Structures are given as C-alpha cells and as structure tokens.
Amino acid sequence: MEIFYYMVFGALAAVVAGLELSKSNKDRINTSSAFNSFKNNYLLVYSLMMAGDWLQGPYVYYLYSTYGFGKGEIGQLFIAGFGSSMLFGTIVGSLADKQGRKRACVTYCITYILSCITKHSPQYKVLMIGRVLGGIATSLLFSAFESWLVAEHFKRGFDPQWLSLTFSKAIFLGNGLVAILAGLFGNTLVDSLNLGPVSPFDAAAIFLAIGMAIILSSWTENYGDPSENKNLLTQFKGAAVAIASDEKIALLGAIQSLFEGSMYTFVFLWTPALSPNDEDIPHGFIFATFMLASMLGSSIAARLLARNAVKVESYMQIVFVISSASLLLPILTNFFIPPSVVKGGGISFAGCLQLLGFCAFEACVGIFWPSIMKMRSQYIPEEARSTIMNFFRIPLNIFVCIVLYNVSAFPMTFMFGMCSIFLFVASILQRRLSAIGDKPKTEEWMLKDKSSEAEPLNA
Numbered sequence: 093m094e095i096f097y098y099m100v101f102g103a104l105a106a107v108v109a110g111l112e113l114s115k116s117n118k119d120r121i122n123t124s125s126a127f128n129s130f131k132n133n134y135l136l137v138y139s140l141m142m143a144g145d146w147l148q149g150p151y152v153y154y155l156y157s158t159y160g161f162g163k164g165e166i167g168q169l170f171i172a173g174f175g176s177s178m179l180f181g182t183i184v185g186s187l188a189d190k191q192g193r194k195r196a197c198v199t200y201c202i203t204y205i206l207s208c209i210t211k212h213s214p215q216y217k218v219l220m221i222g223r224v225l226g227g228i229a230t231s232l233l234f235s236a237f238e239s240w241l242v243a244e245h246f247k248r249g250f251d252p253q254w255l256s257l258t259f260s261k262a263i264f265l266g267n268g269l270v271a272i273l274a275g276l277f278g279n280t281l282v283d284s285l286n287l288g289p290v291s292p293f294d295a296a297a298i299f300l301a302i303g304m305a306i307i308l309s310s311w312t313e314n315y316g317d318p319s320e321n322k323n324l325l326t327q328f329k330g331a332a333v334a335i336a337s338d339e340k341i342a343l344l345g346a347i348q349s350l351f352e353g354s355m356y357t358f359v360f361l362w363t364p365a366l367s368p369n370d371e372d373i374p375h376g377f378i379f380a381t382f383m384l385a386s387m388l389g390s391s392i393a394a395r396l397l398a399r400n401a402v403k404v405e406s407y408m409q410i411v412f413v414i415s416s417a418s419l420l421l422p423i424l425t426n427f428f429i430p431p432s433v434v435k436g437g438g439i440s441f442a443g444c445l446q447l448l449g450f451c452a453f454e455a456c457v458g459i460f461w462p463s464i465m466k467m468r469s470q471y472i473p474e475e476a477r478s479t480i481m482n483f484f485r486i487p488l489n490i491f492v493c494i495v496l497y498n499v500s501a502f503p504m505t506f507m508f509g510m511c512s513i514f515l516f517v518a519s520i521l522q523r524r525l526s527a528i529g530d531k532p533k534t535e536e537w538m539l540k541d542k543s544s545e546a547e548p549l550n551a
Contacts, residue, residue: 140303176227189316268387389458
C-alpha cells in the first residue's frame with residue numbers, strides 16, 4: 093500500500109492524540125460522580141448499538157452480490173431500506189414518545205437482530221423483509237436513544253451543559269473508534285478466519301443482544317406525551333404544528349436534512365471519485381482514515397461545546413462552509429488536472445488531493461453530530477421529541493432514494509456540485525438560526541390532549 097495513505101492516517105492519529113492529551117481545564121467540564129456513572133452506562137450501550145450497525149455496513153452490498161444479485165436488484169434492496177425508514181420507521185419512532193423511549197430502544201435491538209438473521213437466506217423476498225426491518229431500526233437508532241438520553245438527563249437534574257459532553261463522547265466512540273474497530277473485526281471474520289460474508293451480521297446480532305440486556309437491566313423508562321386519549325395521527329399533527337409554528341425547529345430540520353443528504357450521497361460517491369479509472373485503492377484503510385477524521389471532528393466539537401462563550405449556532409456556519417468547499421474538490425481537480433486515461437495503477441495526484449478534502453469533510457461530520465444533537469436538545473419540545481426527529485428524516489430518506497435511483501443518470505461532478513450547494517445553503521440557514529436563536533418565543537406550541545388537533549398556548 094502506498095506510503096501516502098499511512099502518512100494521512102498517521103497525521104490524523106497524531107492530531108487526535110494531541111488534542112485529547114492537551115486538554116486544559118477550559119476544555120473540560122467538572123461533573124458529578126452520579127453523572128459520570130450515568131454517562132458511562134449510556135456510552136457503553138450506544139457503543140454496542142453502533143458496533144452492531146458498523147459491522148454490517150461494509151458487507152451488505154458484498155453479501156447480496158455473493159447471492160448472485162445484480163446492481164439493479166441490490167439497488168432496489170437499498171431503496172427499500174431507506175423507504176422503510178421513511179414510512180414505517182417514522183411511525184414506530186413516533187410511538188416512542190407515547191409508549192416509552194426505553195421500549196423503543198429495545199425494539200431497535202430486536203428489529204435489527206431479526207434483520208441480521210434474514211441475511212442467512214439467499215431468497216430475495218426474505219432479504220427484502222430484512223431491509224424493511226433494517227430501515228425501521230435505523231429510524232429508532234437516530235431518534236429513540238437520543239430522546240431517552242435527553243429526557244433522562246434532565247429528569248435526574250443534571251446540568252444542561254453536561255449533555256454536550258455525553259454527545260461529543262458518544263460520537264467520538266460510537267462513530268469513530270467503534271467504527272474503526274468494527275471494520276477491523278469484520279475484516280478478520282471474513283478474510284482472516286474465512287467465516288463468510290454473513291459472519292459480521294451474526295457478530296452484530298451478538299453485540300445488539302448484549303446491549304439490549306444492559307438496557308433492560310439498568311435503564312428506566314421515560315415518555316414524551318403519554319396521554320391516553322392521544323392517537324398517532326394526533327401526534328403527527330401536533331409535531332407538524334410545532335415545526336410549522338416555530339421557525340427554529342423548521343430551520344433545524346432543514347439544516348439536518350441538507351447535511352445528512354449530502355453525507356449519505358458522499359458515501360456512494362467517494363469510491364468512484366478516488367478510483368475513476370479502476371485505480372487500486374485500499375477501501376478498508378481509507379474507511380478507517382475517514383473514521384479517524386470524524387474522531388478529530390468530535391474532539392474539536394468537545395472543546396467548543398465545553399466553552400460557554402462559544403455558540404454552537406455560530407461555529408456551525410463555518411463548519412458548513414468548510415464542508416461545502418471540501419466537496420468542491422472533485423470538480424476543481426477534474427477541471428484543472430487532466431484526467432488519466434491509464435486503467436489501474438495507484439491513486440492519482442488528483443485522487444490524493446480529493447482524499448485530503450474528503451478527510452476534511454469527515455472532520456466536519458464529526459463536529460456536526462454532537463453539535464446538531466446539542467441544538468436539538470435546545471429547540472425540540474420534549475413531549476414530541478422522537479416524533480419531530482423522525483419528521484426530519486422524511487425529506488432525507490426521499491432524497492437518498494432519489495439519488496440511489498438516479499445515481500448513474502448524472503455525472504459525478506454534478507452530484508458533488510449538488511451536495512456542495514446543499515451544504516452552502518445549510519450555512520445560510522444556520523446563520524438565520526443563529527440570528528433568531530436568542531430571541532424569546534412569543535408563543536409556545538404545546539401538544540394538547542385533543543383527538544383532532546394541537547392548539548397554541550400563549551406563553
């Protein structure tokens with residue numbers, strides 16, 4: 093493998109280690125032992141949940157191909173997953189507010205374990221059921237756990253600022269270190285031990301089962317709005333009213349959809365961008381490098397969130413501009429550097445530049461997650477937290493389905509340009525959110541116990 097990859101990985105590792113070891117008192121938050129115990133319990137569970145997710149990711153496409161399915165059929169399976177997350181996942185995720193967030197987290201574990209079991213069957217219909225279950229699980233992963241954490245944090249009377257510490261550590265571990273270890277572990281199972289492409293899914297099911305056992309034994313239940321006379325349709329209406337009546341929530345939802353839509357599109361594009369002429373690139377090592385860059389971002393976010401003088405709404409404007417510029421690199425290199433016509437070989441000079449830009453984007457992803465979590469905890473009303481968070485994922489899933497369906501219809505530079513524009517728009521919306529973020533509400537929209545509609549309650 094070329095030395096360039098080791099240099100990038102080593103440089104990122106050195107910076108991450110330096111940031112973590114050089115933290116001063118200004119970068120640390122003094123917390124209580126009770127909070128530390130609570131935080132560590134959540135981080136353990138979240139890391140196990142993310143291990144179950146990361147183990148599967150690199151092998152889904154590969155497993156389907158070993159069963160003899162072509163790109164078209166595999167594309168339909170992927171679309172089914174995102175479509176399921178949009179439709180069924182939104183409903184199941186919204187039930188968390190009424191039926192309990194702990195129950196929703198357990199439901200995530202059971203649903204994802206069942207999805208893993210379906211991977212043993214080469215039957216297309218069974219695999220489709222697995223994708224539907226996986227889509228439901230994804231919605232729960234990105235709503236129920238965060239909703240439980242925020243509610244439980246405040247229910248136990250912890251300092252609101254301490255919440256950002258849990259968010260940043262969760263991303264550092266779950267979306268960084270665990271992702272790297274899961275990739276290496278999955279590679280060991282499939283390549284070194286020759287256990288086959290379904291073995292990472294079995295390992296994922298084991299991690300999910302362990303996490304579920306911890307949830308059942310140590311977590312308490314909390315709710316959003318457990319009103320007996322409020323049905324699911326009324327919850328949806330109430331959430332829609334909250335989004336429509338509060339510009340901050342609407343802006344937050346738009347920002348999240350624009351960034352995550354660009355992020356998921358990037359997942360599909362980085363491989364052909366770095367190897368347009370079938371260059372030999374180490375996909376697993378590059379993935380680990382991206383996750384290390386994400387750890388760098390979460391480490392930076394931890395420092396920023398620890399300082400009261402730094403507003404998350406302000407620095408995220410800069411993050412979105414940097415992420416927008418980083419995804420312009422494939423367009424710029426294609427314009428200024430003549431493309432190679434030689435098939436195969438090592439990564440090109442343009443590819444090296446793009447890899448550096450992609451690492452910058454992944455660092456922005458690492459900053460984005462704890463920061464958006466912090467803003468969601470501030471702006472989204474507790475009584476409908478899971479419902480509103482799943483509403484935010486509807487345009488995201490629609491966008492990803494459209495991209496998957498038309499990924500071969502547009503040139504790669506067009507796709508990167510579209511993502512760059514989306515991220516720049518996100519920076520503009522973030523600027524607006526920063527401007528109105530400190531303004532007090534004149535109206536507080538609450539979910540009323542009515543069967544037909546939610547009404548505003550004057551503050």
